[in-house]
Amino acid sequence: MSAFSKRVEYMKPSAIRESGKMIGAKPGCISFAGGLPSPDLMPLDAMRDISARVLDEAGTNALQYGLTRGYKGLVEEIVKMLAKKDIVCEPKNIQVTTGSQQGIFLTAMLMIDEGDAIVVENPTYLGALTSFAPLGCRYVDVDADDDGMLLEQLEAKLQVEKNVKMVYVVPNFSNPTGKEWSLERRKGLLALAEKYDLMIIEDDPYGDIRYEGEVLPSMKSMDTNGRVIYLGSFSKVLYAGLRVGFTVAEESIVDTFELFKQGIDLQSNEFAQNQIACFLQNYDLDAQIQSIVDNYKEKRDLMLTILDEEFPKSVKRTSPKGGMFVWVELPEGVDTFALLPQCIAEANVGYVPGGPFYAVEEQKNTMRLNFSNVDKEAIVIGMKALAKFLHKVL
Amino acid sequence: MSAFSKRVEYMKPSAIRESGKMIGAKPGCISFAGGLPSPDLMPLDAMRDISARVLDEAGTNALQYGLTRGYKGLVEEIVKMLAKKDIVCEPKNIQVTTGSQQGIFLTAMLMIDEGDAIVVENPTYLGALTSFAPLGCRYVDVDADDDGMLLEQLEAKLQVEKNVKMVYVVPNFSNPTGKEWSLERRKGLLALAEKYDLMIIEDDPYGDIRYEGEVLPSMKSMDTNGRVIYLGSFSKVLYAGLRVGFTVAEESIVDTFELFKQGIDLQSNEFAQNQIACFLQNYDLDAQIQSIVDNYKEKRDLMLTILDEEFPKSVKRTSPKGGMFVWVELPEGVDTFALLPQCIAEANVGYVPGGPFYAVEEQKNTMRLNFSNVDKEAIVIGMKALAKFLHKVL
Numbered sequence: 083m084s085a086f087s088k089r090v091e092y093m094k095p096s097a098i099r100e101s102g103k104m105i106g107a108k109p110g111c112i113s114f115a116g117g118l119p120s121p122d123l124m125p126l127d128a129m130r131d132i133s134a135r136v137l138d139e140a141g142t143n144a145l146q147y148g149l150t151r152g153y154k155g156l157v158e159e160i161v162k163m164l165a166k167k168d169i170v171c172e173p174k175n176i177q178v179t180t181g182s183q184q185g186i187f188l189t190a191m192l193m194i195d196e197g198d199a200i201v202v203e204n205p206t207y208l209g210a211l212t213s214f215a216p217l218g219c220r221y222v223d224v225d226a227d228d229d230g231m232l233l234e235q236l237e238a239k240l241q242v243e244k245n246v247k248m249v250y251v252v253p254n255f256s257n258p259t260g261k262e263w264s265l266e267r268r269k270g271l272l273a274l275a276e277k278y279d280l281m282i283i284e285d286d287p288y289g290d291i292r293y294e295g296e297v298l299p300s301m302k303s304m305d306t307n308g309r310v311i312y313l314g315s316f317s318k319v320l321y322a323g324l325r326v327g328f329t330v331a332e333e334s335i336v337d338t339f340e341l342f343k344q345g346i347d348l349q350s351n352e353f354a355q356n357q358i359a360c361f362l363q364n365y366d367l368d369a370q371i372q373s374i375v376d377n378y379k380e381k382r383d384l385m386l387t388i389l390d391e392e393f394p395k396s397v398k399r400t401s402p403k404g405g406m407f408v409w410v411e412l413p414e415g416v417d418t419f420a421l422l423p424q425c426i427a428e429a430n431v432g433y434v435p436g437g438p439f440y441a442v443e444e445q446k447n448t449m450r451l452n453f454s455n456v457d458k459e460a461i462v463i464g465m466k467a468l469a470k471f472l473h474k475v476l
Numbered sequence: 477m478s479a480f481s482k483r484v485e486y487m488k489p490s491a492i493r494e495s496g497k498m499i500g501a502k503p504g505c506i507s508f509a510g511g512l513p514s515p516d517l518m519p520l521d522a523m524r525d526i527s528a529r530v531l532d533e534a535g536t537n538a539l540q541y542g543l544t545r546g547y548k549g550l551v552e553e554i555v556k557m558l559a560k561k562d563i564v565c566e567p568k569n570i571q572v573t574t575g576s577q578q579g580i581f582l583t584a585m586l587m588i589d590e591g592d593a594i595v596v597e598n599p600t601y602l603g604a605l606t607s608f609a610p611l612g613c614r615y616v617d618v619d620a621d622d623d624g625m626l627l628e629q630l631e632a633k634l635q636v637e638k639n640v641k642m643v644y645v646v647p648n649f650s651n652p653t654g655k656e657w658s659l660e661r662r663k664g665l666l667a668l669a670e671k672y673d674l675m676i677i678e679d680d681p682y683g684d685i686r687y688e689g690e691v692l693p694s695m696k697s698m699d700t701n702g703r704v705i706y707l708g709s710f711s712k713v714l715y716a717g718l719r720v721g722f723t724v725a726e727e728s729i730v731d732t733f734e735l736f737k738q739g740i741d742l743q744s745n746e747f748a749q750n751q752i753a754c755f756l757q758n759y760d761l762d763a764q765i766q767s768i769v770d771n772y773k774e775k776r777d778l779m780l781t782i783l784d785e786e787f788p789k790s791v792k793r794t795s796p797k798g799g800m801f802v803w804v805e806l807p808e809g810v811d812t813f814a815l816l817p818q819c820i821a822e823a824n825v826g827y828v829p830g831g832p833f834y835a836v837e838e839q840k841n842t843m844r845l846n847f848s849n850v851d852k853e854a855i856v857i858g859m860k861a862l863a864k865f866l867h868k869v870l
Binding site for chain 2: 122
């Protein structure tokens, strides 16, 4: 059989998928492993209404091929929405994408030749690593504290590393840690990007889901030199399954995204773009977001309370002010992937082992816990069982 | 500003887009340039029904994240549909894609390292070239007659070319020529693929839209060694804007597609996959296809009649037995791209210049004419005007 490309070798089998299979195989197992928004908060009646309305108003235009760049009605709504976030842009700066995941891939296509390096946090979004992997990139991994990436460590690495092309960050309530970058770090990264000639991918799917604290400006809103490519998504606040996201960047970059996207999938679903536009025109996105925030905040509080009160004192956790995840660190030497089968069997609880979220060196004593897609009763039962299990094995 | 990847240099600005802009700028211009199915034949009432039904029956499951591989209900319907075409496969052999366009890209990701070669017909589908371009491939271009690619010419090239990894073909009523490969050529290509260790991408978006002649077996249906990756689509027979297509291949290949797709866009639209599945379960796809065939056949006949009766005798054309396009060859030395502005201005008619459909050496005396998305009256007026124009300029 004909030899496959080198890309195939670059792809790692997913430990997460293996974990998911293990958890799925145990009936009734409480899973904190998923990364899904709560389906109960997806406005189903609104979807009935907007689907019918789009077909009445746009007819077959919503079912026909459209522009690779994106449906104009949606692009205009996105521009308005971004203005409220102090991101000043025009339709020419927007490329609609199939989820913000596709924005990650397009940016990597734009910037990365084989052997080029991407700066990522320890830990970082696993889906970004999956996106980057087939391009044969290297990683410059940088540790983070509660305020974001450690910029001194980043600069020290930038002084010795060659062909570093871009930095990938999720500054608001990241997957997997839930951390938020401070304003100072945001400004600091922009300055370093300027000094070392880097692009920044600012991936912001969770920014709207904030439980407390003041809204911090995005790097894109402070970007004076077009160094930031901002990625947004409707997946976490509206309908994940519609796969509608967008990128915001300089026109020349977006023009290139459009060319790449022609080859990758021609365009994103036209009906879905009409549906999201129709929602934004006729429904209250802020009220929708508030209902999500109210629901998730209660679940987060519950999870953190049990973590603090019942888990072994040697267990550390992040303090997510938003988003869908808490990141947990067990004592050094513990391997959460190795522990998972026992945890499923004995505690009837599943989690995502944290190792795969590290680009270079897996820190195996970590785990990601999701609270958005678990009901409160299950959080109480599952977290107490996990606490008991950890008391036993640590 | 940080240097972009080499991929950006590989992308050619699109002459087609320029042509489209020119045609669009002239109000009332009759355009044979598009490549769109007729929106009048997209079942709009069925779409109202299936949208409501999916939301009633699947609820938020249709709006939530799903499997990267594809929605199970749709995959099962695809397997059944393929069995009727003598393509025997199981769900494990299917990867749902965002249009068959994404199948082209996934296959190129799988097979092509920089500098590897892809065999393509002269001319070939421009969207495939757009998909391949950022991967930095070379092309082995092979001429074709009315029965398909000239296999002697292909083999002569295979004997000297290095790192040829795959062959891309549209054997049924191709875009841009409308030609159909003979059974002998299909078998011949399979044999050459075996002899020279090549993969075949069999791209088949138009196969169902047949106006005459017996159905010929797909190469996939005759593939005993897993050398064929078959690409299908619902865009030409149902709803183009939903962007639902699929690939059929060996399980190990489809597993790799799934990994790539996780990084590219995580998954295709879940609602759209439910909608297509619901149509296939509750409506008659064969009747839908028949209505398209009846409509397009009349338009094709009209276009070919005027071509034969009124165009200069020096003009050659293909004889499409299906699909949406006729390919026209003018005398040598004519440049259809250069002629287009004059044709728009004087004849009020637009077409796609054929040059960009050649991977290596543009044959500039060619044009592609679309008949699916033009009504009969416009075909008569436009084709007569084009005939008159060509009599004047040739």
